[in-house]
Amino acid sequence: MRRIIQYVLYDILRTRFMLLYTALLFISTLAMFQLDNDPSKVVMSLLNIVLMVIPLVGIVFTTIHFYNSYEFIELMLAQPVDRKVIFLGEYIAVACSLSIAFLLGCGLPILLYGATPAAITLLCCGTVLTLVFVSLAFLAAVLTRDKAKAIGVALLFWFYFSLIYDGFLLWFVYAFSDYPLEKVTLALIALNPVDLARVIMLLQLDISALMGYTGAFYKSFFGSHTGILLSTTLLAVWIALPCYLSLHIFSKKDL
């Protein structure tokens, strides 16, 4: 396992994409801190990056990487190596490098300009979202044989969770506003990892009113601690479930 991770990491580092990604995050975070003196406002702006850019980069990079390492996977399959080890090696290497890139890129400026609890929560949310979308990308990649199709499915995941789902939720709440929908909406939020991360941030920042209907709702229903605990658990499920499913599919796949 260690050797597989080592080779995958080596392969990822050689493409220099990680360096670029880290640099980009670093520069934009730094720029935000320089433009604004209020750290909590900076965290708000960063939240947008974390909720939109991190999932997008994570899911697209992972899918492309999986298809680019097809040759490596094929080579390993003919060797005395367990399929599970190959898959988990790939997963751990990709997840670690994306998380480290994010933590370095956003974390260093935050450390420089003062690490507030909200900023730390933001870093945690970003890392968890990275892991969620890496899992989803692996699922998209093992579901199809075709690279273009897999990237399409991956992008669809991103569109769905970042844009479409919220629209659907708003429409739902609006259309059925005559009924008591609190519990239903809460259940629906759990079905979207991006919303879950957003809710954690909202509870932390205490600005739920600014962030639309879903946030306000969650805040009123849960005390902060239960809310954070529950949404963290749900996010863990969002990481583990697609990962487990794709591992299962991968170990039965013809290559």
Next chain:
Amino acid sequence: MISIKNVRKTFGKLTVLDGIDLTLTAGRSYALVGPNGSGKTTLIKSILGMVLPSAGDIYFDGTSIARHWQYREKIGYMPQIGRYPENMTIGQIVDMMKNIRTGAHTPDEELIEKFKLAGMYSKRMHTLSGGTRQKVSAALAFLFRPPVLILDEPTAGLDPVSVEVLKEKILAEKENGKLVIVTSHILSDLDELTTDLVYLFEGRIHFNDTIAALKADTQEPRLGRAVATMIRQKQLQEPVQH
């Protein structure tokens, strides 16, 4: 050593392997012959566990290979089209394989020497010609002294000198009592290299016996003609290329 019991494989509606029963014993060398698309590579990939059969079982040394991977320690595989991480150099690939297959044996670097691959260790895979890739594949298949060698079209794309080097190596390993499985369309090569012939057509085995028996049956001295006669007699369409 390897026994294949009633293996079927379907890809959607397409049946690629249709009830294959085959026993491969150590010390013999098998020629796997059949027209394009007859299921040769799928059969090989099933033995390697890269393709999972829809039904049936494959046993290696008496244990089923389903959900196992340790048995691949004993197999050297040379794929038909060697696909390698394009950005790695030959040297890195060889090192990586040594790293991953840490067997007790000292690696067999005879082919690396004879193909003069050591001088090209710093070349990246994407700069290599098809023939050089084949040499890398061949060298890797023999590197860990495996008791089973599975060679999918080993001589395709190699220059005449390298073909002879590879054939000598295969013969030497066969003399060492290894199980060798070779697929090829060049029947004159197989005539030299193998003792048994397995003829696959549309996912079924239509012939499985020694080459000497085939030649005696058809009264043809050369394997190419013997196979052609056998195909005509059994009325299997699509003649083999030779």
